[in-house]
Amino acid sequence: xxxxxxxxxxxxxxxxxxxxxxxxxxxxxxxxxxxxxxxxxxxxxxxxxxxxxxxxxxxxxxxxxxxxxxxxxxxxxxxxxxxxxxxxxxxxxxxxxxxxxxxxxxxxxxxxxxxxxxxxxxxxxxxxxxxxxxxxxxxxxxxxxxxxxxxxxxxxxxxxxxxxxxxxxxxxxxxxxxxxxxxxxxxxxxxxxxxxxxxxxxxxxxxxxxxxxxxxxxxxxxxxxxxxxxxxxxxxxxxxxxxxxxxxxxxxxxxxxxxxxxx
Amino acid sequence: xxxxxxxxxxxxxxxxxxxxxxxxxxxxxxxxxxxxxxxxxxxxxxxxxxxxxxxxxxxxxxxxxxxxxxxxxxxxxxxxxxxxxxxxxxxxxxxxxxxxxxxxxxxxxxxxxxxxxxxxxxxxxxxxxxxxxxxxxxxxxxxxxxxxxxxxxxxxxxxxxxxxxxxxxxxxxxxxxxxxxxxxxxxxxxxxxxxxxxxxxxxxxxxxxxxxxxxxxxxxxxxxxxxxxxxxxxxxxxxxxxxxxxxxxxxxxxxxxxxxxxxxxxxxxxxxxxxxxxxxxxxxxx
Numbered sequence: 361x362x363x364x365x366x367x368x369x370x371x372x373x374x375x376x377x378x379x380x381x382x383x384x385x386x387x388x389x390x391x392x393x394x395x396x397x398x399x400x401x402x403x404x405x406x407x408x409x410x411x412x413x414x415x416x417x418x419x420x421x422x423x424x425x426x427x428x429x430x431x432x433x434x435x436x437x438x439x440x441x442x443x444x445x446x447x448x449x450x451x452x453x454x455x456x457x458x459x460x461x462x463x464x465x466x467x468x469x470x471x472x473x474x475x476x477x478x479x480x481x482x483x484x485x486x487x488x489x490x491x492x493x494x495x496x497x498x499x500x501x502x503x504x505x506x507x508x509x510x511x512x513x514x515x516x517x518x519x520x521x522x523x524x525x526x527x528x529x530x531x532x533x534x535x536x537x538x539x540x541x542x543x544x545x546x547x548x549x550x551x552x553x554x555x556x557x558x559x560x561x562x563x564x565x566x567x568x569x570x571x572x573x574x575x576x577x578x579x580x581x582x583x584x585x586x587x588x589x590x591x592x593x594x595x596x597x598x599x600x601x602x603x604x605x606x607x608x609x610x611x612x613x614x615x616x617x618x619x620x621x622x623x
Numbered sequence: 624x625x626x627x628x629x630x631x632x633x634x635x636x637x638x639x640x641x642x643x644x645x646x647x648x649x650x651x652x653x654x655x656x657x658x659x660x661x662x663x664x665x666x667x668x669x670x671x672x673x674x675x676x677x678x679x680x681x682x683x684x685x686x687x688x689x690x691x692x693x694x695x696x697x698x699x700x701x702x703x704x705x706x707x708x709x710x711x712x713x714x715x716x717x718x719x720x721x722x723x724x725x726x727x728x729x730x731x732x733x734x735x736x737x738x739x740x741x742x743x744x745x746x747x748x749x750x751x752x753x754x755x756x757x758x759x760x761x762x763x764x765x766x767x768x769x770x771x772x773x774x775x776x777x778x779x780x781x782x783x784x785x786x787x788x789x790x791x792x793x794x795x796x797x798x799x800x801x802x803x804x805x806x807x808x809x810x811x812x813x814x815x816x817x818x819x820x821x822x823x824x825x826x827x828x829x830x831x832x833x834x835x836x837x838x839x840x841x842x843x844x845x846x847x848x849x850x851x852x853x854x855x856x857x858x859x860x861x862x863x864x865x866x867x868x869x870x871x872x873x874x875x876x877x878x879x880x881x882x883x884x885x886x887x888x889x890x891x892x893x894x895x896x897x898x899x900x901x902x903x904x905x906x907x908x909x
């Protein structure tokens with residue numbers, strides 16, 4: 361719950377999620393799910409299970425086909441210009457980064473801050489440089505996204521989402537396609553955000569990530585849910601995931617099982 | 624923000640008509656075309672109104688970001704096209720103005736020169752040619768850029784960051800194109816009239832520069848200046864609306880971008896001709 365007001369960070373009641381590309385097709389039905397402030401959730405599911413659509417809805421970027429969604433106590437349908445500050449408490453990282461191709465990496469990261477605070481590029485140079493440094497992006501600052509490897513593009517998208525210091529951060533399959541070194545970096549960095557990072561206000565950040573492979577996400581503090589067959593099934597902590605007899609969960613853990621199995 | 628784009632496109636899912644089987648009769652075909660036309664007009668109208676609303680409502684928002692964007696778009700639809708327009712003005716002067724002056728001089732009808740030039744160059748050919756050239760050079764770029772941005776999810780990324788895509792992507796393009804076409808038309812007209820006299824001079828037409836420009840200025844009225852400004856701004860506004868609408872309409876796929884660009888240019892030409900007709904009526908009434 362939100363420490364100040366006991367309001368859940370995200371709350372869904374009887375929510376139906378439609379596909380973004382086809383509003384008539386439901387990808388998830390009747391979701392009843394609540395995320396308390398400071399929690400870290402992993403939404404696991406196979407490909408095409410609707411993870412991205414579900415996450416976009418959870419961020420308030422899509423309206424529910426049915427049911428009620430509240431983000432930090434507000435109905436995102438009512439987010440207008442007056443509620444912009446509330447809207448900006450939620451950050452989102454797309455699976456492919458979705459950086460603006462006409463802008464350089466540094467311009468991409470600076471844009472939200474400049475736009476919302478009405479600042480010139482020189483005025484945001486210091487905080488952007490700090491973030492670039494923290495995310496090891498400084499050498500790529502003046503390069504356009506097309507000339508950056510996908511690993512780093514995704515990291516730049518993370519920086520762009522973090523520049524506004526959101527309280528809730530949603531990440532769509534952030535580990536997909538990453539090399540081992542980058543994967544370790546992401547897990548460490550997200551863990552740091554979940555514990556609270558001085559650079560981003562010091563409070564534990566509420567995290568929701570989607571994943572199609574559960575193995576890297578093993579962590580006692582994380583909560584897990586399974587998205588399968590148009591249903592969202594909360595599983596609980598990692599021990600519950602390991603103990604689950606659901607064949608889909610087992611499949612999402614398959615590599616671990618294989619690795620653990622005797623030769 | 625999210626609502627602005629959704630509102631513009633919610634009534635305009637014309638795909639349902641395009642996917643329909645081939646018409647069984649000519650009336651079916653005409654009916655389908657009529658529905659498509661009406662839906663397109665409705666979509667463009669909604670998009671134009673929403674954009675106007677955003678221009679008025681957010682004129683003071685994020686000035687430090689939007690002013691450079693505006694300068695960039697104005698330069699692209701204006702200053703960057705000046706060399707091409709210089710060439711076109713020369714060509715227009717040599718091919719049309721010069722020959723007209725020469726022909727009028729041969730039949731001793733040089734007293735009609737001023738009114739002929741004003742009607743042909745100032746009212747019609749100058750603005751229309753400028754609009755077509757900017758549509759070809761910049762309008763197509765709008766469709767491709769916005770269509771690609773849409774297909775790559777950049778529009779959703781803007782919404783996720785709380786940035787209104789209509790404000791950030793569309794408004795600078797519309798203002799830039801309106802200002803660009805207006806300015807380029809003025810340069811095109813001046814260039815064409817000057818080079819036209821040069822061509823006539825080379826053909827030994829017995830007319831001094833003073834007489835030539837005096838006739839033209841005497842044929843111009845305040846209405847010509849006012850309607851020229853209005854017409855070129857309208858060209859710019861509606862060309863940008865058509866091209867931006869097609870670039871952003873519906874979640875495009877990358878392979879659809881080129882097809883949509885062709886459709887946008889066709890509709891842009893039609894819109895320009897319709898605006899031109901409207902202004903001819905205005906000239907006749909005024």
